[in-house]
Amino acid sequence: TKEQLYQLKARLCGESIFKTGKAMADPTKMVVNLALFGTTQSGKSSAGNTLLGSADFHSSFAPCSVTQDCSLGRSCHLQSFLRRRGQEVALQVRVLDTPGCxxxxxxxxxxxxxxxxxxxxxxxxxxxxxxLLVQRADVPFCGQEATYPVQMIQELLGHAWKNYTAILFTHAEKIEEAGSNEDKYLRAAPDTLLTLLNSIQHKYVFQHKKEKSFNEQRMKILERIMGFVKENCYQVLTFK
Incomplete structure (x- = not known):
């Protein structure tokens, strides 16, 4: 039957529906959990607000680190955001904002x-x-400080970190202002960044603030992120 085929596919992929029964108890709703990592003033809190569609996280320009504690934000349910098993599914995003490193x-x-x-x-x-490793597109990814958040992701997520990590480039509008585009930007990237992109199977998304409305920008990023989650067969990393 279709149900048996679905269950077989889910077992093969390790889908979170069988690992997170509470989150997937209602087949018309789905919760996706994200965590933000990055250096100070990389735009983590601002990116988190974009993902949530709200202003849960305090974000401001400062000569020092603004975020000092971890905080969790929850979005409203996005109705009919995706379809699974022929059903429209409402998506809720939960985002963990973290201090810069x-x-x-x-x-x-x-x-x-x-x-x-x-x-x-x-x-x-x-x-x-x-x-999500939050990296400013207008700041070179080089030096020891740039790799600190990557090292922390590796230590916290363990050997499977490559399957559960993507890069979110903030301030991507600066690329076009410089007369370039995303493809040229990546081709000219330093070896440290190219190596990282290869390690995480080129999972990345650019955040543009100027060219689109807030909601369009948010939908574009969420669609890209959900593509990564789907490619990963909706698997999750647990910590207990």
Whole structure:
């Protein structure tokens, strides 16, 4: 039967419907859990607000780190955002905002412990669908500081981190302002960034603030992210 075929496919893919029964109890609703990582002033909180369609996270320009604690935001349900098994499904996004690393007030060890505790508390049993490395498109990805968030993702997510990590490039409008485009930008990227992109199977998305309305920008990013989650067979990483 169709139901048996679906269950077989789900088992083969390790779909989260069997790992996170609470989140998937209602087949007309789906919850996707995301966590933001990045250096100070990379735009994590602003990106989180875009994903949520709200202003849950405090975001401002400052000469120091703004976010000092992890916080979880929940979006409203996006009706008919996708279809699964022939049904329209409402999507809710849960986003964990984290302190930047390196941080102007917290040590690397303190940041990692805060994030570890938050991942276990919020996504310990339901699981994490994707870690988003937030990287400014107008800041070169080079030097030891740029790799700190990547190292933290590797330590927190374990050996499977490559399957659960994507890059979110913020301030992508700067690329066009410089007379370039996304393809040229990536071709000219430093080896450290190209190596990282290869490791995570080229899972990336650009966030443009000027060319689209807030809602169009949000939908474009969410569609791309849901593509990554689907390609990953809706699998999740649990922390308990």
């Amino acid at each position: 390196p941080h102007s007030r917290l040590s690397k060890k303190d940041v990692e412990q805060k994030v570890r505790d938050a991942l276990e508390h919020h996504f310990g049993q339901e699981g994490l669908h994707l870690a």
